[in-house]
Amino acid sequence: xxxxxxxxxxxxxxxxxxxxxxxxxxxxxxxxxxxxxxxxxxxxxxxxxxxxxxxxxxxxxxxxxxxxxxxxxxxxxxxxxxx
Amino acid sequence: xxxxxxxxxxxxxxxxxxxxxxxxxxxxxxxxxxxxxxxxxxxxxxxxxxxxxxxxxxxxxxxxxxxxxxxxxxxxxxxxxxxxxxxxxxxxxxxxxxxxxxxxxxxxxxxxxxxxxxxxxxxxxxxxxxxxxxxxxxxxxxxxxxxxxxxxxxxxxxxxxxxxxxxxxxxxxxxxxxxxxxxxxxxxxxxxxxxxxxxxxxxxxxxxxxxxxxxxxxxxxxxxxxxxxxxxxxxxxxxxxxxxxxxxxxxxxxxxxxxxxxxxxxxxxxxxxxxxxxxxxxxxxxxxxxxxxxxxxxxxxxxxxxxxxxxxxxxxxxxxxxxxxxxxxxxxxxxxxxxxxxxxxxxxxxxxxxxxxxxxxxxxxxxxxxxxxxxxxxxxxxxxxxxxxxxxxxxxxxxxxxxxxxxxxxxxxxxxxxxxxxxxxxxxxxxxxxxxxxxxxxxxxxxxxxxxxxxxxxxxxxxxxxxxxxxxx
Numbered sequence: 001x002x003x004x005x006x007x008x009x010x011x012x013x014x015x016x017x018x019x020x021x022x023x024x025x026x027x028x029x030x031x032x033x034x035x036x037x038x039x040x041x042x043x044x045x046x047x048x049x050x051x052x053x054x055x056x057x058x059x060x061x062x063x064x065x066x067x068x069x070x071x072x073x074x075x076x077x078x079x080x081x082x083x
Numbered sequence: 084x085x086x087x088x089x090x091x092x093x094x095x096x097x098x099x100x101x102x103x104x105x106x107x108x109x110x111x112x113x114x115x116x117x118x119x120x121x122x123x124x125x126x127x128x129x130x131x132x133x134x135x136x137x138x139x140x141x142x143x144x145x146x147x148x149x150x151x152x153x154x155x156x157x158x159x160x161x162x163x164x165x166x167x168x169x170x171x172x173x174x175x176x177x178x179x180x181x182x183x184x185x186x187x188x189x190x191x192x193x194x195x196x197x198x199x200x201x202x203x204x205x206x207x208x209x210x211x212x213x214x215x216x217x218x219x220x221x222x223x224x225x226x227x228x229x230x231x232x233x234x235x236x237x238x239x240x241x242x243x244x245x246x247x248x249x250x251x252x253x254x255x256x257x258x259x260x261x262x263x264x265x266x267x268x269x270x271x272x273x274x275x276x277x278x279x280x281x282x283x284x285x286x287x288x289x290x291x292x293x294x295x296x297x298x299x300x301x302x303x304x305x306x307x308x309x310x311x312x313x314x315x316x317x318x319x320x321x322x323x324x325x326x327x328x329x330x331x332x333x334x335x336x337x338x339x340x341x342x343x344x345x346x347x348x349x350x351x352x353x354x355x356x357x358x359x360x361x362x363x364x365x366x367x368x369x370x371x372x373x374x375x376x377x378x379x380x381x382x383x384x385x386x387x388x389x390x391x392x393x394x395x396x397x398x399x400x401x402x403x404x405x406x407x408x409x410x411x412x413x414x415x416x417x418x419x420x421x422x423x424x425x426x427x428x429x430x431x432x433x434x435x436x437x438x439x440x441x442x443x444x445x446x447x448x449x450x451x452x453x454x455x456x457x458x459x460x461x462x463x464x465x466x467x468x469x470x471x472x473x474x475x476x477x478x479x480x481x482x483x484x485x486x487x488x489x490x491x492x493x494x495x496x497x498x499x500x501x502x503x504x505x506x507x508x509x510x511x512x513x514x515x516x517x518x519x520x521x522x523x524x525x526x527x528x529x530x531x532x533x534x535x536x537x538x539x540x541x542x543x544x545x546x547x548x549x550x551x552x553x554x555x556x
Contacts, residue, residue: 017503035393042406042496043503045429045441052433060430065246065277067422 002076002083006055010075013050017043029073044069051075057082092295101291110294111135114387117301120326121380123266126151130264131387138290141283141389145259152262153179156229175226180258186237187257190244204241205423209234209459216463231460232269235419236261239275242422248277265384269460270416272381273392284389297386300394304379311372318365319343341365344529348538353549360550363526370529371399374413403517405495405524409449409488416456424452442493449489457481461534479540484531491524 014024018038033039047069051057059066062081068074091097100106111132118128130148134141154176158164164172193201200207212230219227240257243249249257257276266272273279284290312327313334320338322331342350344366347359354362378395385392395414402408409417429444458466458478468474475482527550530543548554 020503020505040407040410040499042410042499045444045496046500048429049437058433060433063246065242066426066430067278 002079006079007072007076009054010050010072010079013054014039014047014072017046024072027072029076030071032070033072034070039070047075051078051082055079055082089299092292092299097295098288098291101295102287106291107135110291110298113298114294114301117298117305118384118387121301121304121383122326123380123384124152124264126155126264127266127384131384134388138284138389142255142259145264145388146255148264149258149262150176150180152264156262157226179226183258183261184254186240187249187252187254190240190249190257191252193244193247193249196244201245204245205238208237208241212237213463231463233261234459235269235423235456236271236275238419238423239271239277243276246277248280252276265388266381267415269456270413270419272378272395272415273385273390274415274418274422278392279390282390282392284391289391290389293386293389293391296391297383297388300379300383300386304376304383307372307376307379311369311376314365314372315369318361319369343369344533345535345538347546348530348533348535348542353545353554356550356552359546360526363529363550364522367522367526367529368400371396371412378413378415400522401518402521403514404499405491405521406499407495408521408525409492419456420448420452424448438497441496445493445496446489449492450485453485453488454478454482476539477534480531480533480538480543483540483543484528487528487531491528 011025014033018024018033019040022038024033024038027033027036027038034044044066048059048066051059051069057064057078059078062078064078064081069078101110114131115128118131126148130145133144137144154172157175157179158172189196193204196204212234215227216230218224219230240249240261260271260273260275260279263271263273273282284293308327309330312323312331315321315323316331316334317338318341320335320340321343322328322335341358342354342362344362347354347362353359375396382392382395393414397411397414399408399411402411425444425448428447429440432440432443435443462477465474465477468477527547530546531540533543545554
């Protein structure tokens, strides 16, 4: 389980990498942010860096599929697996 | 009004009606008319009709259609044959299905794979495919030359195995996308098991939404067929045979006679610089429309069958950055390169600085992966040539293309990160300037994205210089 603080921190980060003029706050956790046009698929590498630096998540070691990081739920699941 | 019309597949009332008996009949009639117009296979039309009747048996029905697709390939599409030839075809089909069954059986037992294969499943697939391909010269094993077609589909299958998502699945859960009745070539449109499962319609409303979205895409493809015919006729004077031939013939009398890229490269005298620029831009648009038509039909079929997957081509000519264009132009090809080259490289190089790490990953995808993809699919035999001069003549232009593409994408990614950090949305003029820049980059880049026997790398370079009024000699 991830804490509400971790979730809020993630939302703030996602807002910072979202396309200019868009926000992810009001999106459901399982919304695919790439398909909704809120982030581009290469913003996923920024999400990977965020997970590595902020949560010490090693996606390679965990065998996490990076494409699953296109939703809030997918990112929270990766944080949860690492924790 | 037009916007709402364009979003008809999201209309709740229409969705509810499509789930009724009359609605399903209407969907069937419209979809079959569109599939026939787009010249999809009879097998696809039959499969769609069957899925509409019993959507819960979708994977079984599509697997039967897949077996038919394999049989058609094995029999080279010939129908008139004697009993002994039919028996031989049946035997070949049985062997092919048995081979695929063994592969799926192995994937389901991924926990028993050697550690190295578990760690590098796609690499293991490709080593096996190269070994298999190298045996294709043996008598009776010529069928192994078709292995490159399966390369990326099997790679996705192996990745599912390594992730554990293939455990407990059945043969039918995989056969339908390994030999897809919905079309696609070397690039697996719709990716593989995991992606298709995530986008599969499992209830009435989502199936109706998916099928309406499929109809929308097939309709859009009709519009692009006519737009392409108009552009080719008016700009280049070209008339393609087929569905819009009459329309193109009518318009071609007003052609302004701009050459296409192939003609430019073959020209014995250098055309005026403005003609060359116009030719490059027109070629970029015609290539984009051609790809959009192809992708819309394949994705349209997938959606009709209940897999509401992302479009293959999504407004690339409105992209404001090089990386965005690459993402939108041929989505599933880019996904292959990102899934099997970009992410694995990026995740392993944690110690590099961010810009260097990104560069390595982009280089692995857009340069190494791109080259490998085309060599393996188009002519794997050539890799055994030991004559470097011949290899350079054959693959030199594409090597330059991939190198420039990789550099362009990397610089674009760095720039996009900075723009995102600034957080300022682009205004009308800035947006138009960015779009023009993207068009120009890809228009020029396609000079080297060719493979013509009578065109040398020198011809490509000469055309590039001619764009700026320069000549080689």
